[in-house]
Amino acid sequence: MQNTFFTPGPAALFPTFEKHLKTFMDRQLGSISHRSQQYRDLHRFTVEQLRMLLSIPDTHQVLFLGSASETWERILLNCVEHESFHLVNGSFSKKFYDYAHALHKFAHVYEKPMGEGFDFAEIEVPEYAEVICITHNETSSGVQMPVADIHKLKAKNPDKFVAVDMVSSAPYPALDYSLIDTAFFSVQKAFGMPAGLGVWIVNEACLAKAERLRKYDSLTIGAHHDLPTLWKNALKYETPATPNVMAIYILGKIAEDFNRIGIETIRKETEHKAGLLYNLVKKHNNFDAFVKIPRHQSQTVVVANTKKESSAVISKLKEKGLIIGSGYGEFKGSQVRLANFPATSVAQIEGLVKALGEV
Amino acid sequence: MQNTFFTPGPAALFPTFEKHLKTFMDRQLGSISHRSQQYRDLHRFTVEQLRMLLSIPDTHQVLFLGSASETWERILLNCVEHESFHLVNGSFSKKFYDYAHALHKFAHVYEKPMGEGFDFAEIEVPEYAEVICITHNETSSGVQMPVADIHKLKAKNPDKFVAVDMVSSAPYPALDYSLIDTAFFSVQKAFGMPAGLGVWIVNEACLAKAERLRKYDSLTIGAHHDLPTLWKNALKYETPATPNVMAIYILGKIAEDFNRIGIETIRKETEHKAGLLYNLVKKHNNFDAFVKIPRHQSQTVVVANTKKESSAVISKLKEKGLIIGSGYGEFKGSQVRLANFPATSVAQIEGLVKALGEV
Numbered sequence: 001m002q003n004t005f006f007t008p009g010p011a012a013l014f015p016t017f018e019k020h021l022k023t024f025m026d027r028q029l030g031s032i033s034h035r036s037q038q039y040r041d042l043h044r045f046t047v048e049q050l051r052m053l054l055s056i057p058d059t060h061q062v063l064f065l066g067s068a069s070e071t072w073e074r075i076l077l078n079c080v081e082h083e084s085f086h087l088v089n090g091s092f093s094k095k096f097y098d099y100a101h102a103l104h105k106f107a108h109v110y111e112k113p114m115g116e117g118f119d120f121a122e123i124e125v126p127e128y129a130e131v132i133c134i135t136h137n138e139t140s141s142g143v144q145m146p147v148a149d150i151h152k153l154k155a156k157n158p159d160k161f162v163a164v165d166m167v168s169s170a171p172y173p174a175l176d177y178s179l180i181d182t183a184f185f186s187v188q189k190a191f192g193m194p195a196g197l198g199v200w201i202v203n204e205a206c207l208a209k210a211e212r213l214r215k216y217d218s219l220t221i222g223a224h225h226d227l228p229t230l231w232k233n234a235l236k237y238e239t240p241a242t243p244n245v246m247a248i249y250i251l252g253k254i255a256e257d258f259n260r261i262g263i264e265t266i267r268k269e270t271e272h273k274a275g276l277l278y279n280l281v282k283k284h285n286n287f288d289a290f291v292k293i294p295r296h297q298s299q300t301v302v303v304a305n306t307k308k309e310s311s312a313v314i315s316k317l318k319e320k321g322l323i324i325g326s327g328y329g330e331f332k333g334s335q336v337r338l339a340n341f342p343a344t345s346v347a348q349i350e351g352l353v354k355a356l357g358e359v
Numbered sequence: 360m361q362n363t364f365f366t367p368g369p370a371a372l373f374p375t376f377e378k379h380l381k382t383f384m385d386r387q388l389g390s391i392s393h394r395s396q397q398y399r400d401l402h403r404f405t406v407e408q409l410r411m412l413l414s415i416p417d418t419h420q421v422l423f424l425g426s427a428s429e430t431w432e433r434i435l436l437n438c439v440e441h442e443s444f445h446l447v448n449g450s451f452s453k454k455f456y457d458y459a460h461a462l463h464k465f466a467h468v469y470e471k472p473m474g475e476g477f478d479f480a481e482i483e484v485p486e487y488a489e490v491i492c493i494t495h496n497e498t499s500s501g502v503q504m505p506v507a508d509i510h511k512l513k514a515k516n517p518d519k520f521v522a523v524d525m526v527s528s529a530p531y532p533a534l535d536y537s538l539i540d541t542a543f544f545s546v547q548k549a550f551g552m553p554a555g556l557g558v559w560i561v562n563e564a565c566l567a568k569a570e571r572l573r574k575y576d577s578l579t580i581g582a583h584h585d586l587p588t589l590w591k592n593a594l595k596y597e598t599p600a601t602p603n604v605m606a607i608y609i610l611g612k613i614a615e616d617f618n619r620i621g622i623e624t625i626r627k628e629t630e631h632k633a634g635l636l637y638n639l640v641k642k643h644n645n646f647d648a649f650v651k652i653p654r655h656q657s658q659t660v661v662v663a664n665t666k667k668e669s670s671a672v673i674s675k676l677k678e679k680g681l682i683i684g685s686g687y688g689e690f691k692g693s694q695v696r697l698a699n700f701p702a703t704s705v706a707q708i709e710g711l712v713k714a715l716g717e718v
């Protein structure tokens with residue numbers, strides 16, 4: 001029996017994934033040189049499809065890394081001389097903050113408990129912070145930050161970089177890149193691919209800072225995947241080292257599929273499916289929503305408290321071929337996490353809602 | 360027409376690759392959690408097959424990174440406080456050296472022109488160098504360092520780490536890990552896979568040093584993929600971030616295939632096929648070997664000077680579906696590079712020799 005995955009990543013593969021994989025193999029793209037015109041055309045196609053999908057302007061480059069976690073490090077090395085500022089409300093935003101410590105940056109934090117979100121009005125950005133690190137969608141707790149609040153943060157702090165972790169929400173958030181200096185995601189969430197590629201969107205102001213920092217003796221911007229080298233190669237539609245060609249190719253084809261469906265349709269369908277899930281969680285006696293305030297409720301990762309051990313719910317659904325995620329960390333036994341990515345259709349989410357209702 | 364790739368990476372896919380890819384898809388391994396027992400079993404299998412294939416003892420961990428280039432950075436960050444020493448004779452050994460500069464290490468170098476190799480007796484290791492960085496197989500020039508000379512370097516310098524770049528030769532070199540502190544390779548060369556995974560083999564002494572350096576305020580060992588965190592996760596057969604599960608799975612299956620064939624058979628066949636290629640290059644008027652001294656001639660990447668423009672040779676072979684590499688950098692137009700990896704059989708190499716002979 002083939003299972004349907006509603007796990008928050010690695011997640012269900014997008015329905016067209018296998019077709020694109022077959023084309024990759026048939027065209028022998030796994031063996032082509034990453035310094036050939038054939039590769040550059042492939043790379044360019046993916047970048048262009050992502051630009052169209054996410055409305056990324058020419059002021060920003062689209063770069064490919066090993067993972068989104070690597071991007072945390074690259075942003076901190078390349079864009080922070082002394083101080084960073086982090087909004088932390090879960091395990092992944094916490095890791096971004098921990099990375100800053102490990103790199104000996106002076107890291108400020110505004111922290112909230114798991115399950116709570118941030119609003120623009122309450123955030124005081126430290127005076128000397130160079131970058132404001134925001135997790136649009138905290139995968140561990142199912143908390144989302146409204147995009148309008150992210151934009152307001154930049155408008156109020158135009159001299160600071162705004163960095164947005166949208167690992168488990170892209171392409172859902174409609175970011176305005178005239179207000180976002182850098183953002184990043186990985187492909188094993190809403191793009192419905194196996195893990196192994198991070199995508200880093202970053203602007204010229206970040207590049208200028210990295211080029212300035214590179215001249216200092218007192219710090220390093222790193223040697224592998226430093227921003228100036230990535231950028232220089234990206235202008236030729238290449239990467240500094242041999243990249244994950246398979247993932248870059250398939251990402252381009254899935255982004256093209258998304259563009260055919262239309263980003264607005266994808267966003268509306270995401271909200272419709274999230275509505276079905278939150279409605280079930282609200283009505284059913286066995287569940288209640290972990291995130292209480294609707295504007296902070298993630299549209300892509302729905303987290304519910306379970307009355308009994310969550311493992312019982314997970315097992316029941318597994319018998320029906322429906323794989324859902326457990327809670328994260330300390331909530332492992334008392335919560336379930338339900339991914340709501342484009343790979344799972346309205347009908348599949350309806351089936352999940354029905355099965356959860358019958359538990 | 361399906362082409363046969365004799366390019367030095369990305370290279371021909373190993374004949375069983377497609378079968379393993381199909382199993383990966385059929386078993387839905389692209390969607391499994393990287394924190395599940397199913398994943399840990401998969402990860403463990405790959406590590407065990409690599410340990411068997413390369414005779415890696417328990418003193419060493421097998422770690423997974425985004426690429427071999429990333430490993431250059433991780434070794435320098437984690438294992439060097441002040442000084443490194445590099446044997447440089449081509450573009451890739453040069454990059455390892457450049458990475459040390461970018462990370463503000465004091466990098467010593469013993470440099471030779473492209474096409475020349477190193478012998479143990481001539482190498483003077485600087486007194487305070489902490490690591491000796493050796494490129495077993497310089498992909499850009501087709502120069503190989505005899506394994507016995509690498510072993511002697513460690514025996515003479517037991518207090519220094521020896522790091523071996525075997526990107527385009529593993530599993531060919533029979534390294535004795537009681538004398539090698541760390542070594543690494545990528546999967547798109549002799550393992551016949553698409554690019555997107557680096558494998559880092561590293562011992563407890565390197566770990567101990569990284570743990571010591573981590574406590575210093577004066578330097579950073581990095582935040583992403585720092586050695587202590589990688590090691591801690593590897594003990595559970597996990598990775599710190601979501602890894603390239605597809606590549607880790609298929610690498611394990613191809614390593615198992617290699618173990619079935621037998622590493623000695625693979626090594627002998629590699630030498631036999633290299634002999635066929637060097638013999639052609641020696642005899643044929645249109646070619647001569649770039650690397651003159653036989654003990655420095657790579658067994659896995661044969662580089663030949665071409666009498667006419669190399670592009671003419673490359674085009675002629677392409678008409679027959681045989682894809683070979685151009686020269687590297689300044690030698691692009693005057694050399695060809697012929698990969699000799701396990702994915703191409705004796706019969707295929709004989710076919711290549713015949714076609715080259717007819718040019």
